[in-house]
Amino acid sequence: MTASDQPQPAGDIAVTPVIKRKGRVAAVAAASGMAIGAQAVPALEVTHEGIPGDRHAGFLRPADVRVPWFQRGEPIHNERQVSIVSVEELAVIAANLGIDHVEPEWLGANLAVEGLPRFSFIPRGTRLFFPSGAVLAVTDQNAPCRIAGAEVARHCGGKDGLALRFSAAAKRLRGVVAHVDRPGAIRVGEAFHIRVPEQWVWCG
Structure with a gap:
């Protein structure tokens, strides 16, 4: 074992303390069937299985x-029950594409929030706490894809090249995915708060 392989003192690793912030629910939606698009609703009732009737609901997913690292189609834990985007980042995506706006439902997002800068970079383990007692736990950053781009293009009259440009225009702006930690209701217009856990970078 070389000197560089030796365990390092904890003091050599920078630890960022817990961060708490507030945001607001701008929109909620549910998606049914196989299409990526979602339908706006005034409120969502979330359970431990996700959003009842939503195409991403369930304890497991393929x-x-x-x-x-898994075989395609193998049942695994569903950490993608809820898709969350931010109003501010949707505006940046629209500007990058040269269109007026992008609605969260076009991307199949279940929840659009506002008031949280650089929302797509909130880390795994961040929790969103809502007035009803509902809690969502962030599991990953969501990556843009051509399927979502095609849906945006469809709503924009099939604008040439838009579907192909979407992935680059929405990179690191597509929001996050989460699973339900605690059931409850999430309503349009209500305030909520987030708790970002302690953070550090581990390089081995």
């Missing part, structure tokens, strides 16, 4: 291209 493994896909996002998790290449």
